Amino acid sequence: MPSLGSQMIEARLIQWLVKPGDTVKRGDIIGEIDTEKGLIDIEVFEDGVVTELVSEEGEVIPVGSVMAVIDGEDEGEKAKAKLASPPEEPEKKEPRKKREKAATPPEQPETASREVPLHRVKASPLARRVAEDLQVDLSKVKGSGAEGTIHKKDVEAFAKQKAADETFEKELDMAEHLSAAGTGGMRQAIAAAMSRSNREIPHYYLETEIDMKVPLDWLNEQNKERAVSDRLLPPMLLIKAVANVLTELPALNGFWTDEAMHVEEGIHIGFAIALRQGGLVIPAILNADLKSLEETRSAFVDMVMRAREGHLRSREISSATITVTSLGERGADKVYGVIYPPQVALVGFGKIAKRPQTVDGAIGIRPTLSVVLAGDHRASDGHTGSRFLEKLNEQLQHPEAL
Amino acid sequence: MNKAAQQHMTYRQAVREAMREAMQKDDRVFLMGEDVGRYGGCFNVSEGMLQEFGEDRVVDTPLSESGFTGCGIGAAAAGMRPIVEIMTVNFSLLAADQIINTAAVLYYMSGGQFNVPVVIRMATGGGKQLAAQHSRSLENWYAHIPGLKILTPATVEDARGMLWPALEDPDPVLIFENSTLYNYEDAYSGNGHTVDISTARVRRAGSDVSILTYGIGLHKSLKAAEQLSKQGIEAEVVDLRVLRPLDNETVFASVRKTHRAVIVDEGWKSGGISAELSARITESLFYDLDCPVERVCGAEVPAPYARHLEQASLPQPQQIIETIQKMGGIHG
Numbered sequence: 001m002p003s004l005g006s007q008m009i010e011a012r013l014i015q016w017l018v019k020p021g022d023t024v025k026r027g028d029i030i031g032e033i034d035t036e037k038g039l040i041d042i043e044v045f046e047d048g049v050v051t052e053l054v055s056e057e058g059e060v061i062p063v064g065s066v067m068a069v070i071d072g073e074d075e076g077e078k079a080k081a082k083l084a085s086p087p088e089e090p091e092k093k094e095p096r097k098k099r100e101k102a103a104t105p106p107e108q109p110e111t112a113s114r115e116v117p118l119h120r121v122k123a124s125p126l127a128r129r130v131a132e133d134l135q136v137d138l139s140k141v142k143g144s145g146a147e148g149t150i151h152k153k154d155v156e157a158f159a160k161q162k163a164a165d166e167t168f169e170k171e172l173d174m175a176e177h178l179s180a181a182g183t184g185g186m187r188q189a190i191a192a193a194m195s196r197s198n199r200e201i202p203h204y205y206l207e208t209e210i211d212m213k214v215p216l217d218w219l220n221e222q223n224k225e226r227a228v229s230d231r232l233l234p235p236m237l238l239i240k241a242v243a244n245v246l247t248e249l250p251a252l253n254g255f256w257t258d259e260a261m262h263v264e265e266g267i268h269i270g271f272a273i274a275l276r277q278g279g280l281v282i283p284a285i286l287n288a289d290l291k292s293l294e295e296t297r298s299a300f301v302d303m304v305m306r307a308r309e310g311h312l313r314s315r316e317i318s319s320a321t322i323t324v325t326s327l328g329e330r331g332a333d334k335v336y337g338v339i340y341p342p343q344v345a346l347v348g349f350g351k352i353a354k355r356p357q358t359v360d361g362a363i364g365i366r367p368t369l370s371v372v373l374a375g376d377h378r379a380s381d382g383h384t385g386s387r388f389l390e391k392l393n394e395q396l397q398h399p400e401a402l
Numbered sequence: 403m404n405k406a407a408q409q410h411m412t413y414r415q416a417v418r419e420a421m422r423e424a425m426q427k428d429d430r431v432f433l434m435g436e437d438v439g440r441y442g443g444c445f446n447v448s449e450g451m452l453q454e455f456g457e458d459r460v461v462d463t464p465l466s467e468s469g470f471t472g473c474g475i476g477a478a479a480a481g482m483r484p485i486v487e488i489m490t491v492n493f494s495l496l497a498a499d500q501i502i503n504t505a506a507v508l509y510y511m512s513g514g515q516f517n518v519p520v521v522i523r524m525a526t527g528g529g530k531q532l533a534a535q536h537s538r539s540l541e542n543w544y545a546h547i548p549g550l551k552i553l554t555p556a557t558v559e560d561a562r563g564m565l566w567p568a569l570e571d572p573d574p575v576l577i578f579e580n581s582t583l584y585n586y587e588d589a590y591s592g593n594g595h596t597v598d599i600s601t602a603r604v605r606r607a608g609s610d611v612s613i614l615t616y617g618i619g620l621h622k623s624l625k626a627a628e629q630l631s632k633q634g635i636e637a638e639v640v641d642l643r644v645l646r647p648l649d650n651e652t653v654f655a656s657v658r659k660t661h662r663a664v665i666v667d668e669g670w671k672s673g674g675i676s677a678e679l680s681a682r683i684t685e686s687l688f689y690d691l692d693c694p695v696e697r698v699c700g701a702e703v704p705a706p707y708a709r710h711l712e713q714a715s716l717p718q719p720q721q722i723i724e725t726i727q728k729m730g731g732i733h734g
Contacts, residue, residue: 124691124692124693124730124731125688125689125690125691125692126661126689126690126691126692127692127731128689129689129690144730144731145693145730145731146730149693149730149731151692151693151730151731152661152692152731153731154731
């Protein structure tokens with residue numbers, strides 16, 4: 001069972017889309033699971049042949065459990081042959097399969113786990129004593145001292161984080177129960193994530209108003225030559241612009257975990273999609289910085305459609321490195337968002353509307369857009385945030401370059 | 403406290419007043435040493451005492467440390483309460499045999515027949531451009547010897563209050579007065595009350611690191627602690643006061659609280675009191691330590707004569723600050 005987010009602990013298997021003997025390729029959809037984020041397609045990350053479906057449809061499966069066994073490519077032929085002639089060597093028990101693969105990313109090969117790392121944990125005597133008292137595994141603690149030496153404060157910070165995570169998990173547990181009782185798991189999941197955010201993330205907010213005349217004119221020009229279904233919409237432009245800016249300001253792209261900022265290389269822009277039945281999902285446009293505007297457009301359209309149908313892929317809802325939210329044309333003027341942990345920033349776009357604006361020293365009526373950046377002050381400072389807004393404006397004033 | 407009773411006093415005056423009071427209280431007390439009489443003491447500590455107490459009780463001695471220190475020890479064994487002043491610790495080496503081989507062990511060697519209630523005062527430390535032969539801090543060595551008590555008054559109160567209990571002590575007591583402290587002035591309102599000569603004192607409370615020091619190091623450490631406080635690091639400054647026997651209890655209580663220890667000593671690290679303290683802390687408080695014990699000590703070179711070099715060879719507040727800032731796990 002793949003983990004689709006730090007807070008997910010289990011999910012229900014709705015149906016298998018493969019059967020033993022099927023050949024699967026990386027990226028294939030092999031089943032559907034029901035999570036608090038809605039129905040999600042399970043992707044497979046390895047090429048091979050399905051030899052066994054361990055989980056049954058309808059079963060609730062904890063994250064990390066083996067759901068199916070896939071023989072890797074090199075063993076694929078053998079497996080096929082074996083399946084084709086089942087009576088062969090019936091009593092000779094096959095040694096435990098070397099490479100069991102479910103839809104989870106591959107685990108460490110067995111040989112690696114036998115090699116005990118030679119470097120020992122450097123911790124002060126007091127840190128060791130405190131770790132024992134607080135039942136903290138020192139090998140998991142990141143030391144703040146010279147050469148990564150662990151001091152008392154590191155252990156205490158780790159224990160605090162652990163306790164917070166456990167509280168969070170408990171809340172989610174409760175959410176699961178409530179979900180089972182039919183009170184809306186997604187609502188509870190949102191409640192848990194947002195409570196955690198409010199509890200742990202010191203938010204700062206920076207706001208700016210962007211003149212949208214140039215980008216909107218450019219969009220209109222582009223759309224003249226396009227079919228209705230192929231039209232470029234402002235959110236696509238905004239997502240692409242955010243992705244471009246993040247290549248220059250990596251401090252806003254990543255996760256705050258273990259008391260430190262972890263910048264992510266890939267830029268995966270999550271965008272909030274409200275569902276008709278209530279609640280919302282935040283799928284991500286993966287590697288948005290590497291996509292052209294056209295690719296961003298098609299990814300966007302495809303994803304909105306699949307989100308509403310409940311056919312998002314696991315990777316899409318677990319990978320976002322930053323979130324963008326826009327309440328659309330009928331939405332509010334400004335959006336002060338709540339960061340989705342462990343992400344460190346959220347960009348809120350208000351509605352684009354005609355507003356008085358200073359143009360060339362006089363008052364003019366222009367389409368403007370309010371952008372509010374919510375930043376995690378542990379991971380970045382207002383200076384970085386300001387530069388983000390400034391660069392975003394620059395990007396949007398040159399839509400042809402997006 | 404009655405404000406009218408408050409007065410200011412220099413460290414030098416405090417030592418002199420302590421000696422005068424002791425001589426007024428007890429006929430058996432007398433002062434002997436080089437230039438203590440007519441000259442008023444090399445550091446001007448006993449000025450006027452010859453006129454006040456006469457030649458029998460303020461005795462100028464020949465330039466023979468071994469000889470007059472031996473006399474003092476003999477007088478003590480015979481029932482007197484002598485205060486022997488040795489000009490500086492550097493010259494006490496000439497009397498080391500008397501102090502270590504006689505005073506420290508006579509009670510034991512005589513099967514308890516003779517105790518030696520002598521008090522030997524001497525100036526110690528560098529910082530006055532007196533070069534390698536006159537700038538040592540050898541109190542570390544004497545603290546090595548069982549049978550001796552080693553006092554290091556750093557405050558006016560201690561300079562004033564330690565002498566009488568030292569004279570009352572049945573065994574030899576050595577008092578080390580840092581020569582740069584004689585002009586140090588502080589409010590004094592003790593009215594001659596005595597202080598204990600067995601405990602260390604917390605001179606500044608703090609939660610993040612314990613600075614263990616004595617003598618002139620106390621004043622440098624307090625300066626460093628004030629600076630550190632502005633950076634959010636609260637250092638606790640412990641004045642050892644007594645180098646032998648060391649007050650483990652006070653030192654350990656402080657380190658147990660702060661989990662970090664820095665020892666500041668003008669003396670050298672090797673085989674010194676800083677090494678001893680560090681060893682005791684790791685022996686007894688290993689699991690309380692959040693980082694290694696640090697030491698800020700005199701450079702292991704002969705004391706330079708040139709002022710800037712001499713200052714560089716001695717522990718300075720900035721060095722204490724930098725050492726503490728680098729200690730692992732310290733916040734701020």
